[in-house]
Amino acid sequence: MEIQQALKVLESGRNIIVTGEKHSGKTSFCRELIRQSPVGTWGGILSCTIKDGHRIVGYRLEHILSGECRTALREIPGYSTDQGGGIRFIPDEPAFQWAVQSILKDEKKHVRYICIDEIGPLELQGRGLYDSIRSLGAPKGKTYALVVRWSLLERVRETFGLSDYEIISL
DSSP states (O other): OOHHHHHHHHHTTOOEEEEESTTSSHHHHHHHHHHTSOTTOEEEEEEEEEEETTEEEEEEEEETTTOOEEEEEEEOTTOOGGGOSSOOEEEOHHHHHHHHHHHHHHHHTTOSEEEEEEEOHHHHTTOTTHHHHTTTTSOOSOEEEEEEEGGGHHHHHHHHTOTTSEEEEO
16 A cells, blocks of 8 residues: 555544564655654654664664654664574663653644554563553544554454554555
8 A cells, every 4th residue: 555545544534554574664654654744743653773784773762743762672782693583672661651651642632643653572561662552442533553563463453452453564
């Protein structure tokens, strides 16, 4: 689905889930949705990679309205991609708490859309951005664009009751 089609879905009041494999452009797609919308109509959080050369060493969370950023995940010192799996990043709980509070405040503001990027393993464990997601079924007069990795899509939909969201696969 292209950006203009996704904007029409959102403008109709339908919520969307942007999904795809890791590094498939989900966040870039959301950035473009925001860029093509009137200024001030979006609130929420975008997740961005922190790189050292070509290597991802962490993730930061960016508040859409203010542009403020916080580092949310840092690579474990000494981690090697040769280790093959295991926990690679350490979450910064205060950064996630700040992001949750930012989303909850944005829901009370005069924005039309809220982006939550990204719902993943931490949220499925009741951590990370969980507290901003668990009440998505409650009416707030907002339209949501959620970002979910393809491999977690069904678990996220079941866990948070998101069966009526329009799926945008990248």
